Amino acid sequence: MKTILINLESDPQLEAQLLDELKAQKGEIELRRFPDDESYLRVLTDCKDHNVVIFCNLYQPDNKILRLLLLADTVRQMGAVKIGLITPYLAYMRQDKQFHEGECVSSRPFARLISASLDFMVTVDPHLHRYNTLDEIYSIPSRVVHAAPLIADWIRKNIKTPLLIGPDSESEQWVSSVAELAGAPFQVLNKIRRGDYDVEVTLPDVERWRQHTPVLVDDIISSGRTMLETITHLQNAGMPRATCIAVHGIFAADAYQQLQTVADVITSRCIPHPSSQIEIAPAIADAVRELLQG
Numbered sequence: 001m002k003t004i005l006i007n008l009e010s011d012p013q014l015e016a017q018l019l020d021e022l023k024a025q026k027g028e029i030e031l032r033r034f035p036d037d038e039s040y041l042r043v044l045t046d047c048k049d050h051n052v053v054i055f056c057n058l059y060q061p062d063n064k065i066l067r068l069l070l071l072a073d074t075v076r077q078m079g080a081v082k083i084g085l086i087t088p089y090l091a092y093m094r095q096d097k098q099f100h101e102g103e104c105v106s107s108r109p110f111a112r113l114i115s116a117s118l119d120f121m122v123t124v125d126p127h128l129h130r131y132n133t134l135d136e137i138y139s140i141p142s143r144v145v146h147a148a149p150l151i152a153d154w155i156r157k158n159i160k161t162p163l164l165i166g167p168d169s170e171s172e173q174w175v176s177s178v179a180e181l182a183g184a185p186f187q188v189l190n191k192i193r194r195g196d197y198d199v200e201v202t203l204p205d206v207e208r209w210r211q212h213t214p215v216l217v218d219d220i221i222s223s224g225r226t227m228l229e230t231i232t233h234l235q236n237a238g239m240p241r242a243t244c245i246a247v248h249g250i251f252a253a254d255a256y257q258q259l260q261t262v263a264d265v266i267t268s269r270c271i272p273h274p275s276s277q278i279e280i281a282p283a284i285a286d287a288v289r290e291l292l293q294g
Contacts, residue, residue, distance in 0.1 A: 001081065003292065004045055008056040008071055009064055011272040014281060015055055018086065021285035027052065031067070041070050048079035051292055053086060054118075059250075059271050061091035065113070072117040084120045084291060086284060088270035089248055093127040111137035120291040122284055124270050125219055125247045129170070141294070143287035145280065147247040147268055148174065152181030154266065154278050155215060159243060163212035165189065167226045175217050185209065189230060206237050214242040221246040221267070224255030231262050249273045 006027035007015040019026055028044040052075045056068045072083050092110035095103075111134075114121065121142045126134065134142045155162050155178070164186035166175030172188045179186035187206065206214075214234050216227050227244050234242055242263040249256070249267035256275065259265050268278040 002050045004047055004050050004052045004080075006043070006045075006052060006054050006071065006075075008054055008068060010055050010057040011269070013272070014088070014269055017279070017281035018055060018285060021281050022053070022288060024053065025050075029071070039067050039070060041067060041074065043071070043074050043078060046078070047075045049081060051082045051084070052080040053084045053288060055086045057089055057271070058087045058091040059089040059248075061110075065110075069113065069117050082119045082292060083117075084122065084288060085114065085118045086122050086288065088124045088268075088280060088284070090121075090123040090126040093131075094129075096127075096130040107131075108137050112139075115139040122287045122291065124268065124280055124284070127219065141291055143291060145283045145287055147270075147278070147280070148178045149181055150268065150278050150280065150283065151217065151245055151247070152178050154245075155182040155184065159213050159215060161212045162215045162243075163187065163206075163209040165214055165216045165230065167216065167218050167230070171218065174219070178217055184215075185212070189226075206234070206239060210237070210239060213240050216242055216244045216263070218244075218246050220248045220250060221255065221259070221265075222250045222252050224251065224259050228258060228262070231259075235262070245278075249275055 003022055003024040004027040005019055005022060005024040006029060030042040030044060032040050034040055054071060056064055058064060075083055092106045095106040098105050115138050118140060120140055122145065124145045125147050126144060131137060162184045164175055164179040164184050166172055166186065166188040168189060175186050175188065216230055221227065231242050243266060244259055244263045245266045247268050248270050256265065265275045266277050267273055267275045269276045269280050
């Protein structure tokens with residue numbers, strides 16, 4: 001049975017890597033918009049009796065989710081055996097609690113939409129803050145590719161004497177895991193967030209690490225304020241130029257340009273960006289094969 005990989009408006013470079021890793025057939029689709037801005041979608045590849053994996057990166061999901069659901073329904077009607085989703089960035093995970101009356105806890109209805117249309121899902125380090133696993137809100141089998149080993153491997157190969165730094169107490173377990181895999185020491189910051197762009201950071205004693213390269217590790221860089229504040233403290237402490245590493249590089253507004261002036265910035269290939277240097281395709285392919293075989 002063949003595996004067909006269909007790229008729905010996502011990174012062509014990662015698509016090519018996934019096709020190679022999965023030994024999959026490239027699925028062809030026709031996609032355009034009618035004059036009233038509704039979507040026209042046609043699947044040109046025969047999917048009957050084959051597994052279909054849709055590569056749709058759900059970063060900025062509101063522009064993609066309806067087309068994803070239309071595509072999944074179409075290939076199911078065509079007779080696909082299993083329909084899976086590869087989404088390196090899983091959207092709508094950050095709103096996981098109702099803080100005010102009437103707020104939508106968007107992670108839950110979004111999970112129901114995905115679960116109703118697909119048979120399995122693979123993603124990379126989703127934002128699991130108040131959920132222990134994706135199984136709490138997704139009813140389909142899922143696999144989370146952990147970026148910690150991939151980041152640790154990059155650090156070992158590229159930074160001689162690193163000191164890993166986590167942005168807050170919540171990151172300690174994750175950063176300590178990367179540090180252990182990289183064979184490097186780590187420190188965790190104390191952080192007070194007053195708003196999206198108002199963050200106060202205090203550092204532990206870094207005197208003994210003065211000759212180490214500080215490596216700031218986080219799951220997401222969005223506004224970049226935490227890292228910028230941290231780098232200021234590191235500079236004042238006389239430490240070498242920092243390296244900032246994130247799994248998901250969102251870089252709101254001019255965050256990337258600001259960080260670039262004071263640090264080297266590295267991200268995984270989860271969200272296509274000039275900073276993307278950490279490869280994820282082999283690990284994603286392993287997870288997909290496991291789900292297809294299961």
